[in-house]
Amino acid sequence: MGRSKTNSPMSLAEKASLTWLLIFTVAALLSQILVLRGEQVVAIPEQAYLPPFTTFEHLLGTDGLGRDVLFYLFLSCRTAWLLAIPPLVLASLIGVGLGTIAAIAGNHGWRIPLVRFFALVLLLSVYGILYPVTHFWPVFAESALIRWIYYGSSFPLLYLLLTKEGFPANSGNRRYITLAVDDWLQKIINIWSALPKLLLLLLLTAFTPFSLGTLLGWICATYWVLPARIARANVLLLKKDSYYESALALGIPFYRVFTNYLLPSLKGPILTNFCFAASGLLGVGSTLAYLGIGIPADVPSWGKMLANARFSIEAWWLLAFPATFLLASIFSLQVLGNNITVQSRHKSVTK
Amino acid sequence: MALRNVAFQVLKFAFSLWLTASIVFMMARLLPAGHGPKGMNEIDQATYGAADAASRSSLRADYQRRTGLDKPLFYFKVKLQGQRLADQLKPSAADQPWVNKAVLRHGLPEASRFYHVWQQWLPQAPGQKSPLLKKLLYWTSLDASLDRKSLEKEIASLLRALPKANARPLLNAWQNLVAQPAPFLYYLPTLEWQGRDNIYHHWLTQLLHGNLGTSTQDYELVTTKIKESAAVTIALGTLGLTAALLVSFFAGLYFTKNPVSTFTFLLRQFLFVLDSIPAFLIALSLLGVFLLVGGSVYPSLETDGNNGLWASMASPSILLGSLCVSLLIIPHLTLQFHQSLVSQTSALYQRTALAKGLTFQKTLLKHLLPNALLPSITLLSEVIIGLMAGILVVEITFSLPGIGSLLTQSILTPDYPVLVGLTLTLLTFRLVVVGLTELVYGWVDPRMRNN
Numbered sequence: 001m002g003r004s005k006t007n008s009p010m011s012l013a014e015k016a017s018l019t020w021l022l023i024f025t026v027a028a029l030l031s032q033i034l035v036l037r038g039e040q041v042v043a044i045p046e047q048a049y050l051p052p053f054t055t056f057e058h059l060l061g062t063d064g065l066g067r068d069v070l071f072y073l074f075l076s077c078r079t080a081w082l083l084a085i086p087p088l089v090l091a092s093l094i095g096v097g098l099g100t101i102a103a104i105a106g107n108h109g110w111r112i113p114l115v116r117f118f119a120l121v122l123l124l125s126v127y128g129i130l131y132p133v134t135h136f137w138p139v140f141a142e143s144a145l146i147r148w149i150y151y152g153s154s155f156p157l158l159y160l161l162l163t164k165e166g167f168p169a170n171s172g173n174r175r176y177i178t179l180a181v182d183d184w185l186q187k188i189i190n191i192w193s194a195l196p197k198l199l200l201l202l203l204l205t206a207f208t209p210f211s212l213g214t215l216l217g218w219i220c221a222t223y224w225v226l227p228a229r230i231a232r233a234n235v236l237l238l239k240k241d242s243y244y245e246s247a248l249a250l251g252i253p254f255y256r257v258f259t260n261y262l263l264p265s266l267k268g269p270i271l272t273n274f275c276f277a278a279s280g281l282l283g284v285g286s287t288l289a290y291l292g293i294g295i296p297a298d299v300p301s302w303g304k305m306l307a308n309a310r311f312s313i314e315a316w317w318l319l320a321f322p323a324t325f326l327l328a329s330i331f332s333l334q335v336l337g338n339n340i341t342v343q344s345r346h347k348s349v350t351k
Numbered sequence: 352m353a354l355r356n357v358a359f360q361v362l363k364f365a366f367s368l369w370l371t372a373s374i375v376f377m378m379a380r381l382l383p384a385g386h387g388p389k390g391m392n393e394i395d396q397a398t399y400g401a402a403d404a405a406s407r408s409s410l411r412a413d414y415q416r417r418t419g420l421d422k423p424l425f426y427f428k429v430k431l432q433g434q435r436l437a438d439q440l441k442p443s444a445a446d447q448p449w450v451n452k453a454v455l456r457h458g459l460p461e462a463s464r465f466y467h468v469w470q471q472w473l474p475q476a477p478g479q480k481s482p483l484l485k486k487l488l489y490w491t492s493l494d495a496s497l498d499r500k501s502l503e504k505e506i507a508s509l510l511r512a513l514p515k516a517n518a519r520p521l522l523n524a525w526q527n528l529v530a531q532p533a534p535f536l537y538y539l540p541t542l543e544w545q546g547r548d549n550i551y552h553h554w555l556t557q558l559l560h561g562n563l564g565t566s567t568q569d570y571e572l573v574t575t576k577i578k579e580s581a582a583v584t585i586a587l588g589t590l591g592l593t594a595a596l597l598v599s600f601f602a603g604l605y606f607t608k609n610p611v612s613t614f615t616f617l618l619r620q621f622l623f624v625l626d627s628i629p630a631f632l633i634a635l636s637l638l639g640v641f642l643l644v645g646g647s648v649y650p651s652l653e654t655d656g657n658n659g660l661w662a663s664m665a666s667p668s669i670l671l672g673s674l675c676v677s678l679l680i681i682p683h684l685t686l687q688f689h690q691s692l693v694s695q696t697s698a699l700y701q702r703t704a705l706a707k708g709l710t711f712q713k714t715l716l717k718h719l720l721p722n723a724l725l726p727s728i729t730l731l732s733e734v735i736i737g738l739m740a741g742i743l744v745v746e747i748t749f750s751l752p753g754i755g756s757l758l759t760q761s762i763l764t765p766d767y768p769v770l771v772g773l774t775l776t777l778l779t780f781r782l783v784v785v786g787l788t789e790l791v792y793g794w795v796d797p798r799m800r801n802n
Contacts, residue, residue, distance in 0.1 A: 132431055133538040138456050140535075142496055194781055196740035199758075203774060206762045207382060283629030290631045291747055291759050306635060310748065313642045323632055334627055 014339050017332035024329055027074055028081035041067045041075060041300060052317045061317040064308060069317065073325055076300045080329065082212060083285040084278045087219040092274055094220070095227025096266065100258070102185040102228075103235035107178070114175040119161055127154065185228065193225050198284055205294040215294045219285075223277060230269045238265055268344020275337030279330045286326055302326050364786055371778045376554055379771040380424070388414040419553060423545035426552070431455070433537030442466060449487040458533040465524040472521050479513060503529045563775070564768035566761075573772040576757060581776075584753035586669055588742055591676025592735070598677065599684035606685075607692045607715060619686070626682035630741050634675045634748035641671060672749045679741040680734050687730050691723040698722070725796055732788035736781055 010018075044066035052061035052069070060069040112120075130150070133140065140146045195203075204218040238244055238261070247257050288294040289303025302322040309318035388410065415421040437454035440463055453462040473480060486506050493499045503525075510522040557564070563573035606615050625633070646667065695701065696719065704714040743755030750756075754773065761769040793799045 129540060132540060133535050136455075137535050137538045138496065138532045141494070195777065196737050198740035198743070199777065202743075202758065202762060203378075203770075206765065206770060207378075209383075279627065283632075287629060287631050287744060290744075293759065293762055303631070306631070310635065310638065313639050316639070316643075319635060319639055323636075326632065327628065330627055330629070331624075 010339075013335050017335040020328050020332045021336065024077055024332075025081065027077035031075045031078035034075070035078065040298075041072050043067050049312070049315050051315075052321070060321050061315070063305065063315070063318055064312060069305075069321055072300050072305060073302065073322060076302050076305070076322075077325075079212070079289075079295070079299055079301045080282055080285060080326075083215065083219065084281045087216045088223060088274055088278055088281060091220045091223040092227045092270055095224040095229075096231040096270060098185060098224070099228040099231030099233075100235050100262065100266075102182045103232045103239065104254075105181040107180040107182045110179045110181055111176045112179065114177050116161055117177050123154075123157060123161065182232075185232070189225050189229060192222075197222050197280075198287060201284065201288065202291075202293060205288070210294055210296045212295070212299060215288075218294075219281065223281065226273055226277060227270055230273055231266060234266050234269055235262060238262055268340065268347065272337050272341045272344065275333050275340060279333035279337070282326065282330055282333070360786070360789075364782065367782055368779065371782065372555070372558060372775060373551075375771055375775050375778065376551060378774065379767060382765075382767050382770070386415065386420060387411045420550065422553070423549045424551065425549055426545055426547070428543050428545050429540050430543045431537065432539050432541055433459075433533055435541060435543060436537070437462075440466065445484070449491045452491040453528060454533070455537060456533060457528050457531060458537070461524075461528045461531070465521075465528045468520050468524045472517055475517055476513070483509060500529075558775075563772035566766050566769050568764055568766045568769075573768050576769060577754070577772055577776055580752060580754045580757045583669070583751055584742055584746070584755065587672050587676060587745065587751065587753060588738060590669070590673035591680070591742075592738065594673065595677040595680045595684060599681050599688055602681075602685045603688035603692055604715065604720075606689045607696070607719070608711070610693075619689075622682040622685055625678065626686070630679050630744045631748060633678055634745050637671065637675050637678070638748055668749045668751055672745045672751055675745045675749075676738070676741060679745070680738060684730070684734060688723065688727055691726050691730075692719055695719045695722050725792075728788060728792055728795065732784050735784055739777060739780075 044062075046066065047058070047062050048064055048066040050058050050062040052059065054061075058068050058070070060073070062068055063072070127150075134146050134150045135141065192200075200222050201218055204221065205215060208214040208218075244257070244261055247261050286301065286303035286306070289301035290307045292304075292307065295301055295304070302325060305318060305322045309315065309322075312318065412421070433455040434451065436459045437451045440450060440454065440459070442450040446466070446469075450462065450466055453465065483506070486502065486509065490499065490502050490506070493502060507522065507525060507529075510518055510525060513521075561574060563577070565572055566576060602618070606619065609615050692715075700718060701714060704718055705711065709717075739755075742753065743758065745751070746753040746755035747759060754776075757769065758773050760766070761773065
């Protein structure tokens, strides 16, 4: 494949964006190392509110507690990076998985013989009823053997129920039940996207104590929706193509079909969504820090500095520099996202 | 729209409302620290001094009785058969834990016999009760059978060491008790009807009467607090929304009329940039610029409280906040409206109209606009729902006492009744907006009426 027209040399904006994102990631990595060694921003109250570009040791000035602004912003890169990239990667994986399953199975793809369905339900209820007996009855409570039998017997039974075909003689008048996976996923997506993401995140963080890890988890739980929608829409389009049908007819196993046939077309929209969602997430993460919610008190963040800047507007450097860093990261991600959109649209099969 | 369709829609709406309320109820149960009085779960229990565990637990029990939290949670409860049998025994409050465990572990007949002997023995030897009770309560918490057996032997030796001959039946009953386990039927789950006097029922009936509870911070009614904040938020939202609608309408029309002018290009680029800036940065910059040019956020007019709505709306904070709100939604509205107008310009009826000799201006107003307004209804409902998050940020920045500030404070304090009430309000608001959109869409577009 020769170079297509869109593989033109990168414009200045794209080069600047990539450079900034590289600096951002390196800064996050370095500050993670610093945090692991226990370094913190030192507060020297006598040097509070020093204007920038006056002394060499506080190049960007100091804030209300006398903390060096440049070092604080450097450490905040780690917070911003941790709250944007890892949860989005996880959320994209989960979303793509769920969306693809729902699109492939559709509303009629998952048919289970009625007898087998009832047998599964019965199995689950028997296991549920026997759970207290095997775990709490004094005679069984200590016995590891009983637990092994309880959990272990589920595997062969599930295997028998889910894979073994029934008697072929019955296949004529066997009743089936179809599980509408696609409809369920759409309903779940509708419920989950009921509130704006900021409000949903606010409410979710009220359940757990504030920490970076739990916030990461809640962000992941909020942002899986859009990748799922995109994956579902794209796979539905791709299913209609003849090359997909021929792949199935040739008997290619599904994981190969996914990686070689579906994934190349999914990569573009998902990456684009990743970039735009990351830029939005940087904003939302900073908004949460600005509101004082979700991030523990000792973790530095751009939003926190901006929140404190509200009370001392004359110290313009407390407003300008975090805003510059934040806007630079957001715009770089958006330029990158635009670039990926253009490239993927050119290469895409489903134009 | 047939009556049956309308009735069906109303029923669906009521069902989703009930489902929302129940989910919010479950959320309220899952919130940490909702079961004790304020401050009890915090690490430094300075509010309660150096109180010991017994008085703290009696305080908590009293609080739960007062607020009705000691009632059963729901109409049904999944209970083990053995637990059900243990409830028939009805021991006293101090003895209840170990009697329940005795029934569950060793069976009802032996446990009830031991309990009767215990109750007969107690009046005769009041002094020896407490070490025995302590050991029994410790016995309840032990789940590992080895530890339990050693503790049972200790209790037996303690009983043997008691002087009176009346302790002999107690010892025999204890040894009979620990000798044999309960049958496994005790560990099968059953469904038990808890009665109508449960927390969920009371919460739901209170909700239907419009009572959302009282705040744990200042003991005001939640509904009062929400109403007061809603006034500010609604003022902010309506001002900002109307301004934004006007600006985006005319801007969209202008963009469509002059698609190639530089002004259009520059303004569109500016709107794209404005769309990507986070909301709180826009609010902060606006506040900063306003303060730096010498404005003041204190109202300059003398309000004597009787000027009503107009004077309260004229305060600088609210005007500035509405300007900020409009800035937040103008980009998205304008760009989407312009997009839908542009997509209509390539339609066939537009070409026919131009070929007939109508000017672009006339076709814009008579043909393009009505067709482009239709998807704008859905756009508007999306924007109104997304407005909730934007108004929150604006209220925090300008320190306006609206619903956003109330929500943030109730998360930070934490104030769970207000939080639950606000969640319910926001979800209901969203349901209402979506329902209204569907109705308006169905009314405006004749093609939708048959569905």
